[in-house]
Amino acid sequence: MHLDVYGDTLCALVAATALASSGNNVQLHVPEGNVAMQLARRECPFREPGLAEMMAEQAESGRLLLCTMQTPPHQASTVVWLALSPDALELAHAVVTALPTDRVQPWLVVNQSTFAVGTSDSLQQALSARAELSDTDCAVVSLPDLLIEGNALQSFMRADSWLLGSEHLWAQNLVAELLRPFNRRRDAVMVMSSREAEFSKLAITGMLATRLSYMNDMANLADTLQVDIERVRQGMGADKRIGDAYLYPGCGFGGLSFSRDVMSLATTLQGSGMQPQLLDEVLRINERQKEVLFRKLWQHYGTNLRGRRVAIWGVSFKPETSRIDNSPALKLMEALWAQGVEVHVHDPRALGVLREWAGERDDLVLHDDPYEAAAGADALMLVTEWKAYWSPDLFRLKMSMAHPLLLDGRNVWDPDFMKQSGFDYLGIGRR
Amino acid sequence: MHESRRNSEAWQALMAHGDTMRDKHLAGLFADDPQRFAQLHREFGPILFDFSKQRLGQKTLDCLLDLAHEQKLQERIQSLFSGAVVNQSEQRAAMHWALRLPAGAECSVNGEDVAALVHAQLARMEQVVQQVRSGQWRGVTGEVITDVVNIGVGGSDLGPLMVSEALTDWCLPGKSPLHVHFASTMDGSQLSQLLGGLSAHSTLFIISSKSFSTIDTLSNAATARHWLEREMGERPGLLGCHFLGVSAAANRMTEWGIAPANQMQLWDWVGGRYSLWSAIGLPVALAIGMQAFRELLAGAHAMDQHFQQAPFADNLPVLLGMIGVWNTNVMAINAHAILPYDGRLQALPDYFEQLEMESNGKSVNLAGETVDYATCPIVWGNVGPNAQHAFYQLLHQGTEAVTCDFIVPAKRYLEEQHHASATQLVAQHELALANCLAQSRLLALGDAAVEGAEQLPLNQRYRGNQPSSTLLLDELTPYSLGALIALYEHKVFVQSVIWDINPFDQWGVEMGKKIAMDTLAYIRGDGAEINNADSSTTGLLARIMG
Numbered sequence: 001m002h003l004d005v006y007g008d009t010l011c012a013l014v015a016a017t018a019l020a021s022s023g024n025n026v027q028l029h030v031p032e033g034n035v036a037m038q039l040a041r042r043e044c045p046f047r048e049p050g051l052a053e054m055m056a057e058q059a060e061s062g063r064l065l066l067c068t069m070q071t072p073p074h075q076a077s078t079v080v081w082l083a084l085s086p087d088a089l090e091l092a093h094a095v096v097t098a099l100p101t102d103r104v105q106p107w108l109v110v111n112q113s114t115f116a117v118g119t120s121d122s123l124q125q126a127l128s129a130r131a132e133l134s135d136t137d138c139a140v141v142s143l144p145d146l147l148i149e150g151n152a153l154q155s156f157m158r159a160d161s162w163l164l165g166s167e168h169l170w171a172q173n174l175v176a177e178l179l180r181p182f183n184r185r186r187d188a189v190m191v192m193s194s195r196e197a198e199f200s201k202l203a204i205t206g207m208l209a210t211r212l213s214y215m216n217d218m219a220n221l222a223d224t225l226q227v228d229i230e231r232v233r234q235g236m237g238a239d240k241r242i243g244d245a246y247l248y249p250g251c252g253f254g255g256l257s258f259s260r261d262v263m264s265l266a267t268t269l270q271g272s273g274m275q276p277q278l279l280d281e282v283l284r285i286n287e288r289q290k291e292v293l294f295r296k297l298w299q300h301y302g303t304n305l306r307g308r309r310v311a312i313w314g315v316s317f318k319p320e321t322s323r324i325d326n327s328p329a330l331k332l333m334e335a336l337w338a339q340g341v342e343v344h345v346h347d348p349r350a351l352g353v354l355r356e357w358a359g360e361r362d363d364l365v366l367h368d369d370p371y372e373a374a375a376g377a378d379a380l381m382l383v384t385e386w387k388a389y390w391s392p393d394l395f396r397l398k399m400s401m402a403h404p405l406l407l408d409g410r411n412v413w414d415p416d417f418m419k420q421s422g423f424d425y426l427g428i429g430r431r
Numbered sequence: 432m433h434e435s436r437r438n439s440e441a442w443q444a445l446m447a448h449g450d451t452m453r454d455k456h457l458a459g460l461f462a463d464d465p466q467r468f469a470q471l472h473r474e475f476g477p478i479l480f481d482f483s484k485q486r487l488g489q490k491t492l493d494c495l496l497d498l499a500h501e502q503k504l505q506e507r508i509q510s511l512f513s514g515a516v517v518n519q520s521e522q523r524a525a526m527h528w529a530l531r532l533p534a535g536a537e538c539s540v541n542g543e544d545v546a547a548l549v550h551a552q553l554a555r556m557e558q559v560v561q562q563v564r565s566g567q568w569r570g571v572t573g574e575v576i577t578d579v580v581n582i583g584v585g586g587s588d589l590g591p592l593m594v595s596e597a598l599t600d601w602c603l604p605g606k607s608p609l610h611v612h613f614a615s616t617m618d619g620s621q622l623s624q625l626l627g628g629l630s631a632h633s634t635l636f637i638i639s640s641k642s643f644s645t646i647d648t649l650s651n652a653a654t655a656r657h658w659l660e661r662e663m664g665e666r667p668g669l670l671g672c673h674f675l676g677v678s679a680a681a682n683r684m685t686e687w688g689i690a691p692a693n694q695m696q697l698w699d700w701v702g703g704r705y706s707l708w709s710a711i712g713l714p715v716a717l718a719i720g721m722q723a724f725r726e727l728l729a730g731a732h733a734m735d736q737h738f739q740q741a742p743f744a745d746n747l748p749v750l751l752g753m754i755g756v757w758n759t760n761v762m763a764i765n766a767h768a769i770l771p772y773d774g775r776l777q778a779l780p781d782y783f784e785q786l787e788m789e790s791n792g793k794s795v796n797l798a799g800e801t802v803d804y805a806t807c808p809i810v811w812g813n814v815g816p817n818a819q820h821a822f823y824q825l826l827h828q829g830t831e832a833v834t835c836d837f838i839v840p841a842k843r844y845l846e847e848q849h850h851a852s853a854t855q856l857v858a859q860h861e862l863a864l865a866n867c868l869a870q871s872r873l874l875a876l877g878d879a880a881v882e883g884a885e886q887l888p889l890n891q892r893y894r895g896n897q898p899s900s901t902l903l904l905d906e907l908t909p910y911s912l913g914a915l916i917a918l919y920e921h922k923v924f925v926q927s928v929i930w931d932i933n934p935f936d937q938w939g940v941e942m943g944k945k946i947a948m949d950t951l952a953y954i955r956g957d958g959a960e961i962n963n964a965d966s967s968t969t970g971l972l973a974r975i976m977g
Contacts, residue, residue: 294573
């Protein structure tokens with residue numbers, strides 16, 4: 001089958017690669033930006049087991065073709081796969097609205113992007129409205145992205161479950177046909193309405209966010225009660241009813257899929273007057289948590305930060321990405337600047353976007369070397385747990401810092417070892 | 432004893448003219464002259480001042496302005512605006528007008544660049560406002576400040592409170608939500624209620640007191656401080672993170688524990704009831720932002736200019752003041768109601784009560800003699816539509832003559848945040864406007880406004896002839912509110928000139944505080960018996976002490 005995949009997300013790359021690997025001819029349309037540039041250089045922008053190799057293989061075979069957003073869908077294609085970034089709703093509408101009206105078969109639009117609940121409905125409207133009568137049968141279905149990061153390709157090709165939201169039997173059958181090669185052990189496709197599928201995705205993300213905010217709440221309590229949250233976390237995780245995923249406390253989560261825009265209802269549904277209450281609170285707690293390292297620093301230095309120098313390691317919202325959307329580091333920097341602190345930053349990939357976000361300013365210095373960032377600092381804050389930060393050269397670090405104060409926003413370091421090495425150590429709920 | 436003002440030529444002429452007006456009914460005045468409104472209203476900036484429902488005519492205005500000229504009002508205005516010592520009993524200038532000078536204005540008093548002083552303080556205010564409104568003012572534990580409590584009383588409370596409420600539509604959400612509260616009463620009832628709902632970690636207090644010795648304010652401040660220490664422990668930096676001070680007494684602020692960086696200054700040439708334009712207005716600026724606060728100042732400054740420059744016949748403060756003199760001294764009306772037809776102006780009557788009665792509620796003239804004419808009337812009021820269900824009965828059918836000021840904006844609910852329910856809200860404002868116009872009409876005309884009134888029994892009839900003014904604002908904005916408040920400040924000054932009294936002191940509020948200290952010592956058991964106590968006081972004390 002010929003199909004067209006749109007997007008620069010991990011999901012877009014995985015879906016395009018996997019669908020090509022099962023014999024389909026795939027045009028991958030990538031919006032301009034870092035990902036597009038890396039792909040053009042034949043680099044794989046995501047470190048996922050097997051992904052780079054398989055992408056190269058499929059490109060080699062000619063079944064996976066890289067192209068731009070402006071490239072029209074293939075002549076023989078009637079399937080569009082959307083795996084756009086959560087802030088690219090307008091792009092999604094643009095793609096759908098521009099679909100040619102000259103096909104004999106009706107269009108099938110499979111939406112894997114994470115948008116607000118109710119978006120598939122509005123995409124369906126846009127799709128139906130774009131041609132007069134001729135192809136009212138065209139369908140938008142929702143197929144939420146449930147990839148597990150670090151195991152993305154496998155979690156597509158041997159998925160435990162698919163949530164398929166569809167209002168059209170033919171569309172449902174066509175998706176089942178496309179997924180057939182990845183759905184052999186047992187039928188893992190669960191069919192529901194598109195709104196139900198979107199809502200399930202919201203509920204899943206919301207539950208994960210809730211676990212994180214809950215753990216952060218517990219960690220803050222642990223701080224005041226002289227309890228080590230690490231032992232508590234292991235104790236909780238050992239209970240099978242709870243499990244050990246998403247129990248790591250930290251200095252807040254970022255990214256677009258956890259943002260308030262996405263974790264809400266689309267404008268068309270907001271007339272109901274209802275908004276999730278617990279979820280609102282979870283996101284509010286998270287915003288506050290993003291400043292937890294600032295509060296620890298503020299208290300450590302007796303509310304007097306003017307003229308101090310602080311190093312930040314990691315500003316991307318998670319490791320292995322250059323994106324900084326809603327990253328805790330941004331909020332942290334604003335708080336530090338407002339108190340007259342000079343901020344020195346290292347990040348393996350995100351310095352470029354950070355410079356764009358912050359603009360030119362005297363109180364921000366970017367470093368390509370993490371130790372240079374820390375030199376002369378009154379504190380070092382670890383905000384994003386890039387692997388290279390896990391076992392730093394402590395001797396060098398201690399010698400170069402003005403005050404050996406470590407604020408570990410991801411609890412990656414061992415408190416006792418750090419203290420033995422001569423540092424003041426503050427983690428999230430650690431002692 | 433020098434001769435009473437009442438014997439002056441202009442005053443005599445005014446009284447003689449009064450004799451010809453006293454019997455005239457407003458219904459008749461309107462019936463006789465269809466052009467009455469056209470002749471008897473004035474406009475300045477966003478304010479239309481309609482005094483055609485006052486019991487006066489062109490001749491009255493002539494007499495009143497003669498009196499103003501005779502009493503050298505123009506020179507006295509110049510003197511006020513030159514920074515001269517116009518508050519003789521305390522040997523001070525009264526330069527609240529200087530607080531609203533635009534940046535870069537030239538104003539040198541005794542060799543000091545007053546405009547520069549004022550703008551330096553505004554710049555400090557702006558820093559604080561920016562830090563708080565951007566969600567970057569931190570409590571001692573690093574939490575963002577979300578609640579600000581203004582602790583002050585009198586001028587340090589009424590002005591900021593009134594303006595904050597009036598400009599509530601300008602309280603657009605900043606980067607983080609900010610709630611501004613006010614606590615004034617010495618018994619701590621407001622404060623204790625507030626503290627119950629606040630988190631110590633995210634609450635900032637403004638201690639606002641010109642002298643920084645006002646017992647009401649200092650006792651509330653002490654309570655706030657204990658609360659913070661109880662909730663968070665005595666940490667270094669606690670006072671620096673949670674207290675701002677506004678005062679003319681920097682050393683007293685420092686003694687109390689306000690960090691120098693958190694001190695904002697005002698000057699002894701600003702009277703308490705004229706101080707909302709200074710750093711005392713900090714809660715206002717926090718609520719509405721510095722830009723809107725500067726618009727408030729600009730509106731007041733425009734009125735200052737108008738007051739100094741406009742001919743008396745078109746000068747709003749002069750006319751408003753002189754018409755008050757007419758009602759008080761010629762028509763012998765001793766009650767004056769302030770009736771805003773806009774719920775946002777709920778605290779305006781309280782504010783004007785202080786402004787008028789604390790300024791002109793006096794009976795000794797500048798020469799130190801007792802006056803033999805009436806001065807400030809009793810001023811009170813409420814939001815008009817609510818007062819209609821309270822004291823309007825007396826206005827319409829009681830035995831007392833009362834003058835009224837109706838204050839109402841022509842347009843409302845144009846702001847974006849009202850968009851969704853604008854239609855319904857605009858309809859409600861139209862209802863309020865209609866009521867405002869209907870009430871002033873009925874008060875003025877009485878039965879003449881009612882068809883077939885003669886048929887009704889006496890208890891359903893309306894005497895009318897109650898004089899009123901209407902101040903119609905285009906819209907209630909920071910600018911128009913600034914102009915409105917300055918209008919009344921200057922009105923009070925005009926009247927003080929005619930009545931020959933000092934509007935800038937307030938000796939009548941001092942002695943009670945002193946006696947209270949003796950009484951307090953006795954109640955707390957560390958003072959002697961109170962000298963010469965009357966039997967009422969001793970009787971009440973006996974019951975209190977059990």
